Amino acid sequence: MPSPELLARLGELSDLRHxxxxxxxxxxxxxxxxxxxxxxxxxxxxxxxxHDRLVAPELxxxxxxxxxxxxxxxxxxxxxxxxxxxxxELAAEMTRAGSDGFAVWLQAREAGDFAVFEPALRxxxxxxxxxxxxxxxxxxxYDALLERFEPxxxxxxVTALFARLREGLVPLLGEIAGQPARPALAxxxxxxxxxxxxxxxxxxxxxxxxxxxxxxxxxxxxxxPALGDVRVTSRFDDHSLTGLFALMHEVGHGLYEHGVDPAxxxxxxxxxxxxxxxxxxxxxxxxxxxxxxxxWSFWLPRLRDCMPQALGDVELxxxxxxxxxxxxxLIRVEADEMTYSLxxxxxxxxxxALIEGTLDPADLPQAWATKTRELLGIEVPDDLHGVLQDIxxxxxxxxxxxxxxxxxxxxxxxxxxxxxxxxxxxxxxxAGEYGPLRDWLVDKVHRHGRRLTPAxxxxxxxxxxxxxxxxxEHLSSKYxxxxxx
Amino acid sequence: MPSPELLARLGELSDLRHxxxxxxxxxxxxxxxxxxxxxxxxxxxxxxxxHDRLVAPELxxxxxxxxxxxxxxxxxxxxxxxxxxxxxELAAEMTRAGSDGFAVWLQAREAGDFAVFEPALRxxxxxxxxxxxxxxxxxxxYDALLERFEPxxxxxxVTALFARLREGLVPLLGEIAGQPARPALAxxxxxxxxxxxxxxxxxxxxxxxxxxxxxxxxxxxxxxPALGDVRVTSRFDDHSLTGLFALMHEVGHGLYEHGVDPAxxxxxxxxxxxxxxxxxxxxxxxxxxxxxxxxWSFWLPRLRDCMPQALGDVELxxxxxxxxxxxxxLIRVEADEMTYSLxxxxxxxxxxALIEGTLDPADLPQAWATKTRELLGIEVPDDLHGVLQDIxxxxxxxxxxxxxxxxxxxxxxxxxxxxxxxxxxxxxxxAGEYGPLRDWLVDKVHRHGRRLTPAxxxxxxxxxxxxxxxxxEHLSSKYxxxxxx
Numbered sequence: 001m002p003s004p005e006l007l008a009r010l011g012e013l014s015d016l017r018h019x020x021x022x023x024x025x026x027x028x029x030x031x032x033x034x035x036x037x038x039x040x041x042x043x044x045x046x047x048x049x050x051h052d053r054l055v056a057p058e059l060x061x062x063x064x065x066x067x068x069x070x071x072x073x074x075x076x077x078x079x080x081x082x083x084x085x086x087x088x089e090l091a092a093e094m095t096r097a098g099s100d101g102f103a104v105w106l107q108a109r110e111a112g113d114f115a116v117f118e119p120a121l122r123x124x125x126x127x128x129x130x131x132x133x134x135x136x137x138x139x140x141x142y143d144a145l146l147e148r149f150e151p152x153x154x155x156x157x158v159t160a161l162f163a164r165l166r167e168g169l170v171p172l173l174g175e176i177a178g179q180p181a182r183p184a185l186a187x188x189x190x191x192x193x194x195x196x197x198x199x200x201x202x203x204x205x206x207x208x209x210x211x212x213x214x215x216x217x218x219x220x221x222x223x224x225p226a227l228g229d230v231r232v233t234s235r236f237d238d239h240s241l242t243g244l245f246a247l248m249h250e251v252g253h254g255l256y257e258h259g260v261d262p263a264x265x266x267x268x269x270x271x272x273x274x275x276x277x278x279x280x281x282x283x284x285x286x287x288x289x290x291x292x293x294x295x296w297s298f299w300l301p302r303l304r305d306c307m308p309q310a311l312g313d314v315e316l317x318x319x320x321x322x323x324x325x326x327x328x329x330l331i332r333v334e335a336d337e338m339t340y341s342l343x344x345x346x347x348x349x350x351x352x353a354l355i356e357g358t359l360d361p362a363d364l365p366q367a368w369a370t371k372t373r374e375l376l377g378i379e380v381p382d383d384l385h386g387v388l389q390d391i392x393x394x395x396x397x398x399x400x401x402x403x404x405x406x407x408x409x410x411x412x413x414x415x416x417x418x419x420x421x422x423x424x425x426x427x428x429x430x431a432g433e434y435g436p437l438r439d440w441l442v443d444k445v446h447r448h449g450r451r452l453t454p455a456x457x458x459x460x461x462x463x464x465x466x467x468x469x470x471x472x473e474h475l476s477s478k479y480x481x482x483x484x485x
Numbered sequence: 486m487p488s489p490e491l492l493a494r495l496g497e498l499s500d501l502r503h504x505x506x507x508x509x510x511x512x513x514x515x516x517x518x519x520x521x522x523x524x525x526x527x528x529x530x531x532x533x534x535x536h537d538r539l540v541a542p543e544l545x546x547x548x549x550x551x552x553x554x555x556x557x558x559x560x561x562x563x564x565x566x567x568x569x570x571x572x573x574e575l576a577a578e579m580t581r582a583g584s585d586g587f588a589v590w591l592q593a594r595e596a597g598d599f600a601v602f603e604p605a606l607r608x609x610x611x612x613x614x615x616x617x618x619x620x621x622x623x624x625x626x627y628d629a630l631l632e633r634f635e636p637x638x639x640x641x642x643v644t645a646l647f648a649r650l651r652e653g654l655v656p657l658l659g660e661i662a663g664q665p666a667r668p669a670l671a672x673x674x675x676x677x678x679x680x681x682x683x684x685x686x687x688x689x690x691x692x693x694x695x696x697x698x699x700x701x702x703x704x705x706x707x708x709x710p711a712l713g714d715v716r717v718t719s720r721f722d723d724h725s726l727t728g729l730f731a732l733m734h735e736v737g738h739g740l741y742e743h744g745v746d747p748a749x750x751x752x753x754x755x756x757x758x759x760x761x762x763x764x765x766x767x768x769x770x771x772x773x774x775x776x777x778x779x780x781w782s783f784w785l786p787r788l789r790d791c792m793p794q795a796l797g798d799v800e801l802x803x804x805x806x807x808x809x810x811x812x813x814x815l816i817r818v819e820a821d822e823m824t825y826s827l828x829x830x831x832x833x834x835x836x837x838a839l840i841e842g843t844l845d846p847a848d849l850p851q852a853w854a855t856k857t858r859e860l861l862g863i864e865v866p867d868d869l870h871g872v873l874q875d876i877x878x879x880x881x882x883x884x885x886x887x888x889x890x891x892x893x894x895x896x897x898x899x900x901x902x903x904x905x906x907x908x909x910x911x912x913x914x915x916a917g918e919y920g921p922l923r924d925w926l927v928d929k930v931h932r933h934g935r936r937l938t939p940a941x942x943x944x945x946x947x948x949x950x951x952x953x954x955x956x957x958e959h960l961s962s963k964y965x966x967x968x969x970x
Contacts, residue, residue: 015530018523019504026507030515034696035714038503041751042711045500049534211519226527229520266526 002069006062007267009053010076014226014266016050021225029215029233044095051091054083071451075269078151085134094127098396105394114365114383117394122361124396125354132355142355145399149275150406152455155352158402161409161468162345168472169342170375172479176326176338177377179483185322187310191236191243197306198234198247201299205251205285206438207232212254214247222250222282224257227265241323245286252285253278255438259446269450275400277454279407280414281445287337287408288415288474289437291324294429324482328376330385338475341408342375347390347401355398412471413462414444487554491547492752494538495561499711499751501535506710514700514718529580536576539568556936560754563636570619579612583881590879599850599868602879607846609881610839617840627840630884634760635891637940640837643887646894646953647830653957654827655860657964661811661823662862664968669725670807672795676721676728682791683719683732686784690736690770691923692717697739699732707735707767709742712750726808730771737770738763740923744931754935760885762939764892765899766930772822772893773900773959774922776809779914809967813861815870823960826893827860832875832886840883897956898947899929 001007020043027039053059059080066073101120108117132141140155147153199207202214217233220243224230232250236243256272264270272278289295293316300319304311311319326336332343350367353359359367368387369380380386392400418440419425428436444461458466479485486492505528512524538544548562586605593602617626625640632638684692687699702718705728709715717735721728741757749755757763774780778801785804789796796804811821817828835852838844844852853872854865865871877885903925904910913921929946943951964970 011526012530015527018527019508019531022511022527023504023507026511030698032694032696032698032714035711038711038713038750041496042500042503042507045497046504209517211517213515213517226520226523228523229517265523 002066002072003062006059006066006076009056009059009062010268011266013050013053013268014270016046016053017268017271018225020046020050021223025223025225025231028217028219028221029231040099047095051083051088054080055088060084072267072269075450079268082147086131087134090127090130090134094131094396097123097127098394101394101396102391105388105391109384109388112382112384112388114387117388118361118364121364121393124393124398125361127396128398129355129357142352142399145355146402147399149400149403150454151274152453153274153276153402153406157466158348158406159352161466162348162402162405164468165341165405165409165472166345166375168468169338169475172476173326173328173338173342174377175485176479176483177328179485181327182321182325184325185241185310185314185319187307188238189241189307189310191238193306194236194241194243197299197303198236198244200302201244202232202247202251204432205248205434206255206258207251211258220246220250222253222257224254224271227257227260227262227270230254230258245290245323248290249282249286252282255285255441256281256446259438259442260449261447261451264449264451271449273448273450273452273457274454275403276406276410277445277457279404280410281407281441283408284411284414284441288411289429289434291320291337292429293320294426296320296323297430298432321482324478326479326483328378330372330378330380331389333389337408338479339376341405344401344405346371346375348405351393351398351401406466409466409468409471410458410462412474413458413467414441415474416470417444417462487551487557488547491544491551491561494541494544494547495753496751498535498538498753499755501531501538502753502756503710505531505535506708510708510710510716513702513704513706514716525584532580536568536573539565545569557752557754560935564753567632571616572619575612575615575619579616579881582608582612583879586879586881587876590873590876594869594873597867597869597873599872602873603846603849606849606878609878609883610846612881613883614840614842627837627884630840631887632884634885634888635939636759637938638759638761638887638891642951643833643891644837646951647833647887647890649953650826650890650894650957651830651860653953654823654960657961658811658813658823658827659862660970661964661968662813664970666812667806667810669810670795670799670804672792673723674726674792674795676723678791679721679726679728682784682788683721683729685787686729687717687732687736689917690733690919691740691743692736696743705731705735707738707742709739709756712742712745712747712755715739715743730775730808733775734767734771737767740770740926741766741931744923744927745934746932746936749934749936756934758933758935758937758942759939760888761891761895762930762942764889765895766892766926768893769896769899769926773896774914774919776805776822777914778805779911781805781808782915783917806967809963811964811968813863815857815863815865816874818874822893823964824861826890829886829890831856831860833890836878836883836886891951894951894953894956895943895947897959898943898952899926900959901955902929902947 023039023043023046031039059076063073063077063080097120101124104120105117108114128145129141132144135144138144142155146155146158199214207214211228211230213231215231215233216235218235220233220235222230222232232247232254234243234247234250256278260270296316296319300314300316304314324337326338328339329335332340335343346368349371350359350364353367354361354364365383365387372378372380372386392398418437421440422428422436425437428434445457448457452460455465508524508528508531512528516524544561544565548558548565551558582605586609589605590602593599613630614626617623617629620629623629627640631640631643684699692699696713696715698716700716700718701720703720705718705720707715707717717732717739719728719732719735741763745755781801781804785799785801789799809822811823813824814820817825820828831853834856835844835849838852839846839849850868850872857863857865857871877883903922906925907913907921910922913919930942933942937945940950
């Protein structure tokens with residue numbers, strides 16, 4: 001057992017994270033609008049208290065003396081050093097610039113004009129470069145930005161991974177884009193009915209009323225203020241079933257937090273290890289389970305019963321084709337399973353160039369249009385459908401986008417490994433039974449929390465490092481079948 | 486302007502209060518049950534951080550040097566000294582004992598047996614006495630307990646106030662209890678309809694979607710994590726209209742928080758000054774407005790339209806009699822406007838005797854039964870309907886009960902003053918118009934936050950100290966009319 005002093009400090013850090021997560025969840029889901037300014041201040045105060053505690057020299061000294069739990073010490077030392085390296089003035093400036101940048105981004109969107117946003121973006125890029133300078137030992141400045149979200153992953157690794165994806169995806173997309181357009185599902189999908197069947201699916205996945213909540217949010221997300229308290233959100237609308245997939249996605253995130261070993265509670269190890277590994281869980285449930293034939297062979301009859309008017313005469317094959325349409329489009333968050341990664345590659349390449357200084361922020365709309373043409377084969381009509389679409393850069397969040405695709409890549413690796421370990425997996429899905437898959441994920445991924453590094457976790461779970469081959473094979477085989485290529 | 490250093494410290498204290506309030510609100514309204522243990526720890530951590538900051542000698546030094554705002558300095562110094570006087574071991578022991586006591590109280594309620602609870606109560610009483618010993622300069626140990634909830638009010642004042650109330654109320658109740666029983670409202674009052682008309686009433690009172698929320702809670706309460714963010718709760722059920730009155734009560738609390746001068750934001754003065762003054766606001770809206778003839782002359786037709794089956798043929802006079810039934814009962818939270826104060830007097834007299842040591846906790850059920858006979862003229866059949874009914878003592882909350890009746894007393898004083906200042910007040914109520922009354926309350930009470938002491942505020946608002954006469958006169962005249970005495 002680590003020393004009581006160390007555990008007390010980590011407990012306090014966990015409690016502050018708990019408070020911060022809850023304040024943020026409430027801000028998105030519950031808070032009346034007039035509460036906004038005070039909430040921003042309270043969140044800032046909680047973050048600043050947590051930061052002070054994380055950089056405390058007393059914590060460093062306790063870590064130096066601790067012999068009991070090397071894995072714990074490794075993670076906490078990493079957090080301590082990451083926070084200690086960055087001067088508090090710079091951290092405060094980044095927070096302010098992120099908050100200002102978000103407000104300016106909203107104005108720029110209102111005006112539909114990137115020029116309004118450019119000075120704020122330039123400031124965020126400049127601050128991100130200054131942040132990176134705090135870690136001069138790293139090979140590439142972007143490594144420091146990645147490290148915040150995907151510990152241990154380097155720019156060189158992402159570059160190599162994305163190059164292979166790009167090689168595989170662009171030609172495949174070209175083939176599909178040449179096919180006649182597929183009809184999407186049309187009709188009226190009453191929100192109340194979607195919520196009802198969505199809750200049935202969520203409960204089958206592991207949602208449990210004693211520890212979970214589902215609420216509405218404009219931008220769906222999952223949050224877990226503490227072990228045992230899991231909150232997912234979705235957004236349903238009457239004209240599509242996207243809310244169901246968003247729900248499966250968020251329940252996937254929730255299951256990760258829910259599956260962490262209770263022994264890790266309040267040690268700061270009691271949460272997901274990286275954004276990429278987190279995204280692997282959401283994407284696995286959303287896409288590899290939730291858009292599959294075995295899954296819908298169980299659920300489609302139930303969905304039909306629930307919405308007989310819109311879906312009464314829809315056959316499984318047609319339904320699967322409709323929920324798996326591939327089409328190059330302009331907006332990342334609306335992209336399908338295949339083109340999604342191309343949107344991410346585009347953003348990674350651009351933010352890398354911005355950080356390296358080979359792209360000036362003023363030239364970004366032009367560069368965005370060029371890359372959209374190369375990767376997706378379509379034209380960007382305006383800034384709103386291009387460079388102004390994502391919130392991330394406005395808040396100074398740079399180095400985050402790659403984690404989305406790391407998640408997709410890892411999801412396909414985990415899926416392959418799960419199928420090898422569980423030959424009956426398809427039969428389970430056909431029976432609406434997810435217990436064995438969930439248990440497998442708990443064992444391979446969830447229970448470890450932050451105890452293993454992402455690289456260790458991936459190695460143990462799939463027997464090797466991140467590898468794009470399973471995802472490319474999955475997409476190629478799935479879409480060649482669906483599109484009869 | 487006070488020094489930036491002082492304002493920064495007060496801002497941080499406000500932010501921690503904000504976080505604590507939100508965590509507590511969420512715990513009651515949103516949190517899935519499994520989140521309970523971690524929430525308890527997080528709340529404890531936030532409280533402890535706030536306590537550390539409040540007792541910091543640096544804060545004391547800043548207060549010594551501050552010349553700009555004597556009212557602010559006075560309040561903060563009082564908070565600082567109150568917290569500094571109590572050794573942190575005692576404060577921690579009280580928190581633990583309160584938490585343990587609550588758990589034991591639940592067990593005792595399960596068993597229906599006070600003996601199960603007695604040791605925990607004894608410990609809480611003992612700790613309350615040790616707390617009081619930290620303030621040896623006070624005339625009476627109970628003064629120290631009162632001070633936490635009703636700053637500046639003494640045991641002698643409460644004793645004198647309650648003696649006059651007791652003298653006035655007990656004979657009046659005797660007269661009413663001699664009358665034939667009045668029929669209560671019976672029927673089906675659909676919750677959805679109650680919520681609908683409840684929201685109409687709340688909006689007319691000042692509830693505003695941009696800054697307010699209404700949710701369900703088992704024990705209705707109001708909370709305001711920050712200026713501009715007001716959260717009220719109620720509990721509706723199909724068999725009575727009590728949820729509507731609970732809603733008006735909580736909106737009354739909410740209006741107080743909502744009406745605090747925005748200039749006080751994040752100074753620690755930006756909330757209600759005492760529990761008694763707070764309760765005066767909730768009771769004024771619930772009883773003096775919400776159970777009055779002018780109020781229902783506007784709303785009853787609307788309520789009838791909303792629930793034609795249950796209320797279609799109810800006349801205003803009968804409705805008013807039904808919502809103003811007086812009857813001695815055993816449970817405080819179900820008591821009517823008149824007997825409520827007798828329940829409070831009973832608890833005050835008992836907790837005073839416990840603190841003074843003239844009553845041993847083991848003898849409490851007997852003493853409870855005797856006082857219930859004296860004050861209400863009824864017999865206590867068992868501990869659940871007697872000494873085990875309230876949560877307060879289980880958590881070590883002693884000195885709190887009197888604030889309920891202080892609130893009722895002050896509400897009647899404010900009501901009398903408001904009627905003198907606004908001769909058209911009844912006409913406003915008949916028109917469903919509450920703006921002038923709300924503005925009056927903002928001016929006399931709300932805007933001051935904690936800037937004035939309760940005594941100063943009362944003096945300025947009603948031209949004298951706390952005085953039971955207006956309440957006794959109001960009750961006597963109201964019930965003599967309603968019961969034709």
